[in-house]
Structures are given as structure tokens and as C-alpha cells.
Amino acid sequence: MKNGPSSSTRTVGHARATTMKDIARALGLSQSTVSRVLSGAPSVVPIAAETRERVLVEARRRAYRPNPLASGLRGARTRLLGAIMGEILGPFAAGAMDAITAEANALGYNTVLGNAHGQADEAMAIRTVLETRHCDAILLIGDTRDQPRLLEDLRNTALPLVALWQGVALDGISTVNVDNRLGATCVLEHLGGLGHRQVGFVGIANRQGDINQRKLAYRAFMRKIGEEVRDGFIEEVVHHPAGGAEAAHRMLRLPERPTAIFCASDVLAIGALHAAQNLGLRVPGDVSIVGFDDISFAAYTVPALTTIHMPMAEMVRLAVQEALRPDVGDAVKNFSLLPALVIRQSSGRVPAQRRAPAAHRSIGSSRPGLSR
Amino acid sequence: MKNGPSSSTRTVGHARATTMKDIARALGLSQSTVSRVLSGAPSVVPIAAETRERVLVEARRRAYRPNPLASGLRGARTRLLGAIMGEILGPFAAGAMDAITAEANALGYNTVLGNAHGQADEAMAIRTVLETRHCDAILLIGDTRDQPRLLEDLRNTALPLVALWQGVALDGISTVNVDNRLGATCVLEHLGGLGHRQVGFVGIANRQGDINQRKLAYRAFMRKIGEEVRDGFIEEVVHHPAGGAEAAHRMLRLPERPTAIFCASDVLAIGALHAAQNLGLRVPGDVSIVGFDDISFAAYTVPALTTIHMPMAEMVRLAVQEALRPDVGDAVKNFSLLPALVIRQSSGRVPAQRRAPAAHRSIGSSRPGLSR
């Protein structure tokens, strides 16, 4: 279904943009003088205040915009921030990209996108966005540990490089992470405090970074409360509500099902919530379900999701500034930000008939691991 | 909380990329010959098959990558697709961006992002992404009718320009839309068929395009079934689950509340679902709630959301190809794609005690408007 072209030939014209040369000619100056005042370089060489003013005025009048292609060619900055997205998708990525472009814009940068998920795109992503596109810096977003070539290529680069939500420190690359272990421990202790001992974990297959940290925290928690992880209590699926739903479905039909499920992301938790209620189980009456990330939907699921809040804005600001700041030394830095437990309605006391003997109950009641 | 830099100075080196000059020198040819072979231009001037071959081989061997800055400067294509995002956000936008970058990549293009939402970014977005960045084409994504300057500026451009999800035809600009009226009519007829006559509408404030079309379809439906739109039955809020929740909350506490609510997007519907159940109402037992878009979460809400499926992939493919295809004439085209009704669990028969007299009931039972 496609309406026929409604004619109308596009206006071509589009008067050529003003160049420095134009300004120079108009003012009877040399192009390099114009360049000196316009190119920002605060005061490499002194310029007569009056000349500077004249140039500035004329530039404004003619709506001068520097041509980044030209300055880029000449070796100057391209004011382009390359963003290479790993496996993360969905609302989380959307929020992240939004924050990133906003932050980059504020610093006078644009953002080029390169997706590294999907098939053999990894090479493509890096080649195209980076080598080819001459970005001033690269942001690696999400877990990319499974793409060794990408990381390798990236490391052989003189560009500032910052990895966001990688989940772990990367050799030779600056990282900005949330403290995944701490976050996971917080929700788990919260569940423990509600009396849960049979806790399941839904993770994401093939994740070496953030999600893996959350899994490790889960294992540590189970160890700490002295419960073994039963068969079927750990599921690793695709990062999609469907994955969460399938995992939860399987887990909740186990002969001895868990009383709580810790999903490694809200996206999975949303699927789990759906599956549980499809099975006729009440949440949190029959089973508690918690997530991680605190995406915008988390407060609006039914019931509202208990989860770990990600300090998204701060993380993005930190990462972007770290990548774009010219003043940093070449040192690689690893930032780890504090997550926060958000208790909503999807977590509740363990069902009475499944409570552990009193002797064990006190273990989970210690304050959530906010110390460290 | 920030660990001290763990030292390690970044490797600088990064051997300069191969240029055409390098290849020319290595082969004892002139740079322009190399350019002729490598720049793709299929056969402007004949080139000796053997020479071409030698160049190609050497280029591959040295992993030659053209420098888009240089070709861009010289007036050639930059292979950059500019994407200017209007008000749409969240998972829908994420899915869209994903599809867009994928499609663009397939055509050898990268995507630059410019967000036009937020404060006075409109000017910024266009200036920076377009004038400044020398894209080969621009994709306008989502409703931007409220940003007159943006559209005006864009129109004064020689660039191929395609508007996606604008919701309406735009003078002088090619558009790719879903048939919003038809989609909305489908869900509404579906509700009608279930006996609903008191239907509320939750829209988004200040939207002139897609969402407005959905509202018009709502009005037309109410007219058709001979019901007046009662006070409080139309809410227009911010595009966020919170907006949907507040709107639904107000609407469902009306003295005579609607038996069904049509939300103009799934994001709003998710909020509405939450609000209804928070109020102790069963969905669809007490109230039916339907959405529009069929985002990935729609199948996993509780209960699963009845909605209108957006042919995202086709729309994106169409838009990107239309924008990037060199072979198109300058004609502006308006594509309108067919949506599909997806019936899930959030819609059901009108509650018995609120059924309309039998005489009226038959009206809604005509087949959904899938003809046309």
C-alpha cells in the first residue's frame, strides 16, 4: 500500500555554507586569522581584541558553522563520539543512549552508533565506527567480553576508550560500572530478610561481565545462608522477556520450586512476573520476584517490581566526560558506582508453609550489604 | 567511589592508516588511478583490467579503508545517515534505532544521532546533525510537528529526507507511516465487538501527528456507535507509564467509569494496567485496556496486552532505503503500512451489569475495519 508520489520536486539550491574564507574576504583578513579566533584554541597566539570581535560578529551574522570534515581531515578533533553497543538492548539501552547523546551534545559532540551485537558484526562495528569514522573517542556499551577481536582491535588504538556496564575491569581500558556484586547482594539480602532460602537465579547466557557478577553474588549469598543451589535453580537465557518467562516457567514447575527468583535484569523479571501469574501463582504471595536495573517500567509492572536502581545519569556523565575530556592523563581508571535497592511490591515474606526452621531464620536478617 | 587509576599508559603508536598514496607508490601508479579503481564509481573511465586487479589486491593486503572525512570534504558522500529523534522514547525508539542502524549498516552507512526532544534542542539537533555533519540523508523519527523551525530548516535542504512515524503526510517530505486510523479503528472495533460502549482514550499531550490520528479514530468510533464522549473520557498526558497510570487512575474513579480504555501507545497502556489493578479492578474482568505499537513487553504484561502491531522492520527498511537510494527521483512519496490487531488477554467482554441494551449491541459486532 503506497500512495503514488505526490509530485513536488525538492528544492535544490541550498546556498553553500559560509566558510572561513568567506569571512576572511568580507573582513579583508587572512583566512588563518579567522581560523585562529574561530577554532576556539583559547590563546595560542595573541589576537587583537578588535579583530577577534569583528570576526566573531561576522561569523555570527553569516551563521558560520565549522566544517568538521575539514578540521577532522586536518587532524583536529572530529567532535564525534563513537558508541559501540554490546548485547544490551531494550529500554535500558534506550535510556542509556538518550543520556549519552544528551551528555555528548552538551559537550559539543555528536554520537555515531555501531552495534556490535548480532552475527559477525563485531568487526564491522569497530572498523566502521572507529578506524573509518575517525571518532575522537569510543564508548563501549555493555558486555562485550564475548567479542575478543573487538576488544583487541580497540586496545590497539590511540583513542580514549571507556567501557560502560562492562561489569568488570578491562585490561588497559577505563571502565565505568555499577557495583554489580553489591547490588545483587542487596536484593538477595532483602529476600533473605523476608525469610527466603530457596532462591532461584535467572541470568543471561554467555555473559562474562555484569551479569556474571550478579550470578557470583547469588552463589555467594546461597553459600552464606548455607543453602546449596539445587538443580534447576539457575537458568541462563536470552535477554528478552520471553527468556525470563521461559526460565521462570521451568523453575516454578520444579517439584520443589523456589520461593523467590532473582532475575539478573528487569527485562527478565518482567517475563518472570508474567510466567508466574500465568501459572496461577501470586506474586509475592506464592513467589517473590526481583530484578536489576530499575528501568522505567519497573515501577509499573503488576505487581511493581522490587529491583536495584542503576545510577544511569551519573554513570553516563562520568563515562562521557572521561572519554571526551582532553585534560586527563593517559591513565586507565575504573569507576564503580553505588546501586540502590528499591523495594516495591513483587517481593514479600516467604509463604508460611515453606518457612525455614527458626534456627536458620535469623541469618538473613542482617542489614543488607551496604557497608563494604 | 572511584578506584585510583591502575596506571598503565595507553599505547600510542597506532600506525597511520593506509592511504591511496601509499598504494599508488607501492605499485608505481598515480594516486588518481588508484582512486578511480577504489572509489567504486563503476566505470567513468576505462581502466586496464590488470591495473585494477593489482590495485585491488594491494588495497586488500594493506587493509585499505577510505577516509570518509576526505571524500566528504571533496563533496562525495559521507556515508552518514542522520537520525533526528522527535518525542518518541523508550523501548519503541530503542527497537527503531536498532533496526535503523542495522539497515543502514547493511547499506554501508553509519548513523549519527540527534535528539530533538528536550528543551530548545530542536535547533541544535538540526544544525549539528545536518548542516554541520554533512550527512547524506536525514531520517526524521517520530512526531516533530510541534517543532516548526526544525521542519522549516529541513525543508530548505537538498538532502534526501524521510519522516518515519510522523503520522501524517508532510508537505514536501517523504513519509513512512503506519496507518494509524486503521490501526486504532481495529482495536476499537474489537472492543465494540466485545460490547464496550463506554470507552476512554489516553493520548499524549501536544502531539499533532500519529497520536492525533489515533485520537481522531477514537472520536470517529464513538460517533459511529452513537455514544457521546463523556467528560473525563479523554486524557492527554506525558508519554511515560506514569502518564498512563495517572490518566487511567483518574478515569477509573469517575462516577461512571469507562468499561474499556484505549491507550494511544503500549507505554501508556502499561501504566494504565498498573493503575487499574492498583485500584482493585480486574483486567479485563472490570475494565479492558488496549494499547498500540506492540512493543516487546506487550506480550508479557499482566495480563498480556491487546494491541496493534507495528510493522517496524518493513517501515524502517522502506524509510532507510528511500533515504539512501541514489536512484530515486526527487519525488516525495508517502508510504502507509498496514498494522495488525493482536488480541491478547487485556481485553474482554464488557462486564454484565454494564451491558448496553440489546438493540445497540449489534452495532459493534461488524468485522474490524480490515478492508479498505
Next chain:
DNA sequence: CTGAAAGCGCTAACAC
């Protein structure tokens, strides 16, 4: 068929 040369808009020595 191929080479020489100009120039896209800008930056950065290097002069004066």
C-alpha cells in the same frame, strides 16, 4: 588508459 594538478575547508608551522 593513465598521470599531473587543483582544490574541498581547515589547521599549523613559519614568516614578517
Next chain:
DNA sequence: GTGTTAGCGCTTTCAG
């Protein structure tokens, strides 16, 4: 302080 002069890597006349 400001002008001159080279290019950055590439496309594109214009000559052979």
C-alpha cells in the same frame, strides 16, 4: 598580531 604557505586524503578536471 597577522599573513603566507603547506598540506590532511580524496575526487575530478584536464592533458597526454
